[in-house]
Amino acid sequence: MNTLPLLLVLLVLALFSFFLGRKRSLAVSKGNRGNYRAPNKLHSLPSYYGYSAMIYAVLPALIVLLLWSAISPVLIAKNVAASLPAEIHNAGATQVELTMNRVESMAHAGKIDPTADPIQQAAAQHYLSLAKNSQNIKTALVLLIALGGLYLGWKMISPQFRARNQVENVVKGLMILAASVAIVTTLGIILSVLFESIRFFQVVPVSEFLFGTHWSPQTAIRADQTGGSGSFGAVPLFAGTLLISVIALAIAVPLGLMAAIYLSEYAQPKVRAIAKPTLEILAGIPTVVYGFFAALTVAPFIRQLGEAIGLSVASESALAAGLVMGIMLIPFMSSLSDDVINAVPQSLRDGSYGMGATRSETIKQVIIPAALPGIVGAFLLAASRAIGETMVVVMAAGLSANLTANPLEAVTTVTVQIVTLLTGDQEFDSPKTLAAFALGLTLFVLTLILNIIALRIVRKYREQYD
Amino acid sequence: MSNATAIVKAGLTKRYARERRFRLFGLVSIVISLSFLAALLITIFAQGLPALRQTYIQLPVNLDPALLAVNASDSPELLQKAKYAKAIEAALIERFPGVTDRKQKMALIRGLLSKSADNELKSQVLANPKLIGSQQNFWFLANDDIDTYIKGNIDRSLPEADRRIKDFQLAWLDDLEAKGQIEKRFNTVFFTSGDSREPEQAGVLGALMGSFYTMFVTLALSFPLAVAAAIYLEEFAPKNNPLVDFIEVNINNLAAVPSIVFGLLGLAVFIQFFGVPRSTPLVGGLVLSLQTLPIIIIAARAALKAVPPSIRQAAYGMGASRMQTVFHHTLPLAMPGILTGTILGMAHALGETAPLLMVGMVAFIMSVPEGITDPATILPVQIYLWSDSPERAFVEKTSAAIIVLLFFLILMNLLAVLLRKKFERRW
Numbered sequence: 001m002n003t004l005p006l007l008l009v010l011l012v013l014a015l016f017s018f019f020l021g022r023k024r025s026l027a028v029s030k031g032n033r034g035n036y037r038a039p040n041k042l043h044s045l046p047s048y049y050g051y052s053a054m055i056y057a058v059l060p061a062l063i064v065l066l067l068w069s070a071i072s073p074v075l076i077a078k079n080v081a082a083s084l085p086a087e088i089h090n091a092g093a094t095q096v097e098l099t100m101n102r103v104e105s106m107a108h109a110g111k112i113d114p115t116a117d118p119i120q121q122a123a124a125q126h127y128l129s130l131a132k133n134s135q136n137i138k139t140a141l142v143l144l145i146a147l148g149g150l151y152l153g154w155k156m157i158s159p160q161f162r163a164r165n166q167v168e169n170v171v172k173g174l175m176i177l178a179a180s181v182a183i184v185t186t187l188g189i190i191l192s193v194l195f196e197s198i199r200f201f202q203v204v205p206v207s208e209f210l211f212g213t214h215w216s217p218q219t220a221i222r223a224d225q226t227g228g229s230g231s232f233g234a235v236p237l238f239a240g241t242l243l244i245s246v247i248a249l250a251i252a253v254p255l256g257l258m259a260a261i262y263l264s265e266y267a268q269p270k271v272r273a274i275a276k277p278t279l280e281i282l283a284g285i286p287t288v289v290y291g292f293f294a295a296l297t298v299a300p301f302i303r304q305l306g307e308a309i310g311l312s313v314a315s316e317s318a319l320a321a322g323l324v325m326g327i328m329l330i331p332f333m334s335s336l337s338d339d340v341i342n343a344v345p346q347s348l349r350d351g352s353y354g355m356g357a358t359r360s361e362t363i364k365q366v367i368i369p370a371a372l373p374g375i376v377g378a379f380l381l382a383a384s385r386a387i388g389e390t391m392v393v394v395m396a397a398g399l400s401a402n403l404t405a406n407p408l409e410a411v412t413t414v415t416v417q418i419v420t421l422l423t424g425d426q427e428f429d430s431p432k433t434l435a436a437f438a439l440g441l442t443l444f445v446l447t448l449i450l451n452i453i454a455l456r457i458v459r460k461y462r463e464q465y466d
Numbered sequence: 467m468s469n470a471t472a473i474v475k476a477g478l479t480k481r482y483a484r485e486r487r488f489r490l491f492g493l494v495s496i497v498i499s500l501s502f503l504a505a506l507l508i509t510i511f512a513q514g515l516p517a518l519r520q521t522y523i524q525l526p527v528n529l530d531p532a533l534l535a536v537n538a539s540d541s542p543e544l545l546q547k548a549k550y551a552k553a554i555e556a557a558l559i560e561r562f563p564g565v566t567d568r569k570q571k572m573a574l575i576r577g578l579l580s581k582s583a584d585n586e587l588k589s590q591v592l593a594n595p596k597l598i599g600s601q602q603n604f605w606f607l608a609n610d611d612i613d614t615y616i617k618g619n620i621d622r623s624l625p626e627a628d629r630r631i632k633d634f635q636l637a638w639l640d641d642l643e644a645k646g647q648i649e650k651r652f653n654t655v656f657f658t659s660g661d662s663r664e665p666e667q668a669g670v671l672g673a674l675m676g677s678f679y680t681m682f683v684t685l686a687l688s689f690p691l692a693v694a695a696a697i698y699l700e701e702f703a704p705k706n707n708p709l710v711d712f713i714e715v716n717i718n719n720l721a722a723v724p725s726i727v728f729g730l731l732g733l734a735v736f737i738q739f740f741g742v743p744r745s746t747p748l749v750g751g752l753v754l755s756l757q758t759l760p761i762i763i764i765a766a767r768a769a770l771k772a773v774p775p776s777i778r779q780a781a782y783g784m785g786a787s788r789m790q791t792v793f794h795h796t797l798p799l800a801m802p803g804i805l806t807g808t809i810l811g812m813a814h815a816l817g818e819t820a821p822l823l824m825v826g827m828v829a830f831i832m833s834v835p836e837g838i839t840d841p842a843t844i845l846p847v848q849i850y851l852w853s854d855s856p857e858r859a860f861v862e863k864t865s866a867a868i869i870v871l872l873f874f875l876i877l878m879n880l881l882a883v884l885l886r887k888k889f890e891r892r893w
Contacts, residue, residue: 168789178694182716185756192734255495262492282503286817288846289868292853297509327502358481360488388724390820415726423823440730451722
């Protein structure tokens with residue numbers, strides 16, 4: 001049986017065992033469940049016995065099923081690869097890999113291409129027979145374990161059996177597993193980018209990557225090709241990312257901060273009730289829309305504006321991408337600042353007014369200094385957003401790596417390069433694709449540091465006035 | 467008047483001026499931010515709304531059996547193979563008999579109607595084979611350049627060399643217009659077909675279904691996991707436990723990790739390691755669910771925290787266990803808040819693009835996906851792909867696709883607001 005029908009069978013079995021367990025509990029208590037003095041009164045409610053039987057029947061079988069489905073393809077592939085004739089093994093690891101790819105694609109399609117290499121045909125045949133065996137064993141094993149579990153669960157049911165505690169412990173265990181997914185995800189991110197990066201740094205030295213000033217990842221695909229040298233100096237990318245982020249923050253921070261101050265300190269409640277959600281619409285617009293806006297409206301506009309005053313502006317200028325990214329970050333900055341400004345206690349304001357200060361003096365000399373750590377935290381979070389933002393720059397910034405500080409020229413960023421290196425089909429092991437993971441690692445580490453500092457500052461600050 | 471008051475009075479005008487200036491700065495920054503929003507929305511809608519209508523051209527076609535090489539009595543298989551393109555070609559030449567120049571003839575046959583014209587004719591004839599042998603008027607989808615001109619996006623006053631529509635084509639169009647054989651209709655193609663290289667045939671249905679399946683996978687995975695994790699962290703986790711603290715730090719960090727990094731994770735782990743098929747809603751949903759998980763967890767924890775302790779105390783007092791208290795009382799009361807957070811998280815996921823580029827959802831796919839393992843693209847990626855296309859007509863398609871995306875986002879946000887309004891309780 002395939003995995004899906006097997007899962008359906010388990011589902012039916014689960015329902016069946018629930019009712020079986022429940023019925024059994026009522027039978028062993030001989031209908032005395034309400035009588036607290038009876039010697040055979042049930043420890044838990046009858047449905048808990050049902051759940052308990054269900055857990056015994058399904059949980060171990062499910063675990064075996066998942067493990068088997070995850071592991072068996074790997075083992076089968078190993079076995080088939082080992083059984084390939086010696087001449088392929090002698091031809092090197094790439095030859096084995098190539099053959100296995102063909103064999104696996106034939107086996108997954110379910111039919112063997114009669115025009116293929118006879119060795120590959122035989123291997124695919126072998127693969128299919130192994131897969132079939134594995135499937136049969138899996139079905140038998142899973143059903144056996146499920147039925148055995150059900151029998152065990154059924155036998156366990158007695159008036160003294162603490163079914164509720166057992167069921168609750170299992171549920172709690174599942175919840176802990178769910179909570180640990182966050183750890184597993186972080187671990188997965190770190191491992192996936194780290195491993196590929198390590199392989200990249202075996203080819204390209206770390207110092208060249210971090211301090212080299214020439215980026216042209218186009219390597220020769222075949223050995224006999226000349227052309228792309230493949231140099232991986234990432235400084236132009238870092239500089240481009242920095243340039244665009246600085247432009248974005250130069251727009252988002254003052255506008256966002258002033259908007260937050262006006263909304264929380266000056267605006268009438270009515271104005272605030274309308275302006276604040278309207279401003280937050282900006283945060284809900286997908287980044288791809290901003291990218292489209294930047295590439296099709298803002299960039300040509302800036303270009304024409306530049307030409308009108310006699311400046312030459314690249315059609316994919318850093319200014320256009322940065323400007324639009326800045327707009328995107330305004331609500332992010334303003335809502336975070338709004339939170340921290342509102343957290344400043346009213347007594348500080350009243351004290352300042354009592355000393356005869358005007359509102360703006362109070363804001364500038366009391367509220368902002370008091371809220372400064374939170375504002376800095378908001379700034380760092382916005383910076384981390386700007387560095388990691390992808391779609392706006394992919395659509396509006398350039399592809400060629402320019403080392404320049406002129407916002408009217410085209411620059412490229414770390415995220416743009418990751419996307420260009422990894423979209424489309426290409427060899428997974430070339431330095432070109434691995435470079436994307438090294439860039440990803442840099443991006444992850446950088447944003448992680450910014451986030452940790454920002455979260456720490458914000459949290460520390462919150463405790464101060466609570 | 468004492469000395470101090472005099473000093474204060476002297477500086478007062480200046481201080482008030484500074485106060486007014488500061489206040490003005492605040493107002494100006496809000497106005498600027500909102501005008502950016504207005505500019506964005508106005509541009510998109512101005513460009514996208516014309517895409518709701520599409521140009522059609524009426525053409526009398528002589529369904530001559532000799533030309534089609536079939537008879538009305540032939541079997542459907544033979545009718546399938548009839549030479550419809552020939553019939554259209556003949557009809558076009560007949561409609562504009564003056565065209566003799568080779569180049570103009572090519573423009574007439576290739577450039578006036580959409581490339582799908584023969585398919586349209588085929589389906590009409592297959593539906594009613596009796597038409598064969600008669601002269602019929604058919605409305606055909608116009609080519610994208612013609613459509614762009616009819617919508618007024620090509621300036622007639624430009625020199626001919628700079629226009630995509632030449633003078634002789636303008637003459638045809640004027641003639642068609644004078645005879646009422648050209649008109650704009652509601653663009654059903656846009657909502658009922660998948661992607662296409664021809665702008666006039668491209669639609670969003672494929673991308674919409676792709677988004678739907680991706681969102682389905684995302685919701686099915688992230689919602690139960692997030693709710694379970696939130697319940698554990700909020701109701702059961704021991705306080706000051708290093709492991710629990712570590713989980714919390716992780717969740718907060720994951721919520722701020724750049725989305726593209728999740729794409730790298732999906733590529734390296736799901737595709738390379740576990741062998742999940744590329745370009746499918748399954749792998750896209752897996753990546754997005756990891757990304758949405760922290761957002762829903764944070765919202766669900768806030769909702770659980772908002773349930774007052776008295777509810778829990780009352781349940782304990784009645785002899786309920788902790789688990790029973792959570793599942794019978796706390797969770798149902800927190801559910802509206804959790805659902806609101808989930809909808810907002812899903813709205814965020816619906817607009818996400820970058821991580822899906824990494825897992826191969828950028829492929830050009832014409833067919834409408836029918837399941838979570840069919841190759842598919844999603845709406846934001848479709849927008850990205852179209853915005854990259856050189857044809858002028860794709861600009862309005864892109865904007866129209868953005869309008870569709872914004873429509874769904876607004877719908878989800880409205881739903882969240884309504885849910886909050888209806889069930890919000892102040893304890």
